[in-house]
Amino acid sequence: MLNFSQITKQYGSLTVLKDVSLQVARGECVCVAGANSQGKTTLLSIGAGLLTPEKGRVAKDGGVGFVPQENALLEELSVRDNLLLWYSACRKKTSLCFREDSPEARLGLSSFAKQKISRLSGGMKKRASIAAALAGDPDYLLMDEPFAALDLESKEEISLLLRQLASQGKGILFSSHDPAQIAAAAQRLYVLRDAHIRQEVCPDPALSLEERTRRIIELIGR
Ligand SMILES: Nc1ncnc2c1ncn2[C@@H]1O[C@H](COP(=O)(O)OP(=O)(O)OP(=O)(O)O)[C@@H](O)[C@H]1O
Numbered sequence: 001m002l003n004f005s006q007i008t009k010q011y012g013s014l015t016v017l018k019d020v021s022l023q024v025a026r027g028e029c030v031c032v033a034g035a036n037s038q039g040k041t042t043l044l045s046i047g048a049g050l051l052t053p054e055k056g057r058v059a060k061d062g063g064v065g066f067v068p069q070e071n072a073l074l075e076e077l078s079v080r081d082n083l084l085l086w087y088s089a090c091r092k093k094t095s096l097c098f099r100e101d102s103p104e105a106r107l108g109l110s111s112f113a114k115q116k117i118s119r120l121s122g123g124m125k126k127r128a129s130i131a132a133a134l135a136g137d138p139d140y141l142l143m144d145e146p147f148a149a150l151d152l153e154s155k156e157e158i159s160l161l162l163r164q165l166a167s168q169g170k171g172i173l174f175s176s177h178d179p180a181q182i183a184a185a186a187q188r189l190y191v192l193r194d195a196h197i198r199q200e201v202c203p204d205p206a207l208s209l210e211e212r213t214r215r216i217i218e219l220i221g222r
Pocket residue numbers: 011014016034035036037038039040041042043
């Protein structure tokens with residue numbers, strides 16, 4: 001379990017998170033949903049160990065990978081060279097990079113291995129960032145706004161990918177304010193507003209995608 005317990009975070013006099021608690025189990029795809037500036041990036045950064053809260057703690061029973069909203073890969077290096085750097089940083093054998101069972105091969109990046117990051121489409125860039133975050137074989141994957149700035153087709157591909165990673169046993173926590181993609185990807189969602197978790201919701205998988213999307217719009221707005 002990845003367990004955020006009573007997290008409080010302030011920037012000066014601004015309280016961004018107040019006693020926020022949430023859990024993610026392995027095999028689950030969970031969303032922190034909320035409008036802009038509600039503290040989603042702050043919460044995920046705390047989960048990834050990049051920020052320290054004033055109060056509360058994150059307990060984890062495994063490794064955590066993080067995919068930031070902005071591209072964290074080196075634009076002028078190829079996909080392979082970027083991933084080799086990540087493999088080295090994770091102390092993983094570089095000879096495993098792009099092997100058939102590697103995350104990057106399973107993410108469909110093999111035919112793009114020699115391409116510079118700067119030449120990739122938004123969707124492929126996101127896949128490369130996910131592959132980098134998976135290089136250390138984490139048990140949990142945190143993703144900040146994985147659908148931002150993607151076209152609809154790429155958004156749908158990434159939604160499917162998140163569900164697949166969860167079904168392979170990873171615990172996924174992503175942030176988003178995109179109701180259609182939250183409806184497509186999240187088995188559970190936490191609504192973050194005014195520094196608090198306002199609701200925890202499990203969208204009914206028996207409902208149509210349109211109906212689930214409509215209900216999420218009611219919760220978080222468009
Ligand atoms: N380093 C910082 N110093 C001061 N204020 C900050 C800092 N980082 C974020 N904030 C403020 O904290 C609030 C929450 O920011 P955060 O980026 O966590 O929200 P968010 O929900 O991820 O927003 P978005 O969807 O726009 O990315 C915002 O008002 C932001 O301006």
